[in-house]
Amino acid sequence: MNRLQGKVAIVTGAGAGIGRATAELFAEEGASVTIAEVDPKSGAETANAICRSGGQAIFVATDVADESSVQRMVAETVREFGRIDVLVNNAVVFVLRGIEATPEEWRRSFDVNVMGPALVAKHAVPEMRKVGGGAIVNLGSISSFIAQPQHATYNSAKAAVSSMTRCMALDLAKDNIRVNAACPGAVWTQIVEGRCREAGMDRAAAEADPAWGGAHILKRIADPREIAYAILFLASDEASFVTGSNMMVDGGYTAL
Template structure:
């Protein structure tokens, strides 16, 4: 049976762990060459090792998604190594200190917005010229908290909400070039970003069941949604945001 991403070249930012790693492994399984972009050498190389272990094709490129030059280098290296670029997954992101909006330090606001939103802009800015040559696909990782507000996460809310509108904007601008641009909005997923919540027994009891399915999700479940949007099965879907939250948005 034909693999869904056979012959495709993909870049996955934040590919060293969590949703990024799960997506990288799933893409490789479906036949894609995978460029793992991450700031952490050890985790990025580990993802590549796991792909090579399964006889997949992968390359690690150390990347700071907040820096224009680093993203340009990522795209250039991908094209030089694999001959082109078909799929961009803008996944890299960080959380924030849980404080009232006015108590958030300005430098943390900047870090969250640069990592979670500016990185999406930079990724698309430098990847789109290559994606135009391939009828490419972009999937941006937003969040349930990009669709609804929550106390004490103002920067994260603002950034992830921005991702959704930036996704719609790009879908409108580049649809004529046969580039599809969509987003996923994960709910509470079992990744490092929620480790702090797990340590608070009282809070975790509520957070871990704050959706219709009454459980948290796993990275592989989000990877499945990203794979669908990146594949030809979603050929008439663009500008959409797919919630992967166990019903968190309606809870």
């Protein structure tokens, strides 16, 4: 219940999916949470839901690809909660394109998925230094490490996130800031649900499909909360000797 007691966390893209599950779990564990989300409706809804359940959260409209927006969000977090201890770089755009991708599609994927985490870290780290340290958790993926059809724009960005994780861990160790990535397999969020439904599959059918649930050793698709627990571990003091790691939370997908 108190694994993040007294800590202040920023979770980007916390209006939906894994980000929302993480923000909710962090609040249950005692953290004050900034919901840094580009979509005002889902961002406000997540913050309100946390507050209604007795937790502490604010929504700050944020585009992680826009440095001035990120700076405003960090300033607002410090104004409201006084400090920053934890950053979860979760926001994403799923640009799923292969060789035919346009320069705009490549830029969009890298602006949000790579530049976004870099910019938020850049502005959150000085606040972590002021309080003597902190933890950054980036969202990598199985897609950081494997090839998938028509995924070049997304998988290249996720590979960059995993590499950035190691480099930042090295640079920030002296500041007592740990940097890790959680790397999920398929998770039942809007992108996976949408693609499965397009292919005519409900969740049960998707879990049984060899390309979806069947591709994991555990033969199913994860719930967002199962990823949130791994992020919680990496963000908490329990992971005090873990840095620079890309932790697979993939139901065994990459072990096969």
